[in-house]
Amino acid sequence: MPKAKKNSHRKKYDYDKDRKKQKKQFMKKSRPRIEDKSIRHAWDNYKTSNKNLEDMGLAFDPNHSQPIRNPETGFAPTPAAPVVTKPYVLRKMEEEASQRFDDDKSLSRDLIDFVQHMVREHGEDYKAMARDEKNYYQDTPKQIQRKVNEYKRCHPKLFNAFIQSLAPNANPQSSSQPPVIVC
Structure with missing residues (x-):
């Protein structure tokens, strides 16, 4: 059975490539593009998305943001409230949401x-x-x-x-x- 042609070649190290620059480019591509300005400025690239949003008082997964009610008792267990270290992001988003939005759509x-x-x-x-x-x-x-x-x-x-x-x-x-x- 024939082998794949690519696998039979000897691996060579490319001295012309800057590995540090390549890693930076890859890390930049893999990061999420955040549209909201206030979230983008508060984002910490060394933390996970879940932890970043938790620090801002936002939920990564909406299913985990609200506790599930127990059908037998009718009450939901009270989870420990996450510590919000960046509340200014939430305030800024609430302020933007409360502003009136004028629809400037026009027709041809x-x-x-x-x-x-x-x-x-x-x-x-x-x-x-x-x-x-x-x-x-x-x-x-x-x-x-x-x-x-x-x-x-x-x-x-x-x-x-x-x-x-x-x-x-x-x-x-x-x-x-x-x-x-x-x-």
Whole structure:
């Protein structure tokens, strides 16, 4: 039976490689990339992930963070509280979580124009929108409805202004346009 070609070669030591530099690069790659700034600054590379998070008052495993209740007694055993040596991390995270987050998501101009055209022509009739000739991507009624709802959610003031601009233009004698429902 033939041997693997790689195993038959003699092992050679490469004098040109810097082993210290290689170890540093490997250690850097093996470390976790921490996105949160406060955790990253408090992280100690010489400790385990579990110990690092425990020092910050966080849980490595959520299953072990809360004690399991005993079904017979109904009470959970009280584990010893871990010593939090870096409470400032937890305070900083709570502060960031309590700040209000404004959704700055926007839609493309093409999508806004598409939705405005569809609402202008068909009102709330999504099946008619799906049959419209401007529906280049052949979206289903449900997909168009999602796009309209996304437009309402991302730009509520713009959508309401658009609906208001349609109201005076609606002609009572013209029955070709369906009525527009204001949200």
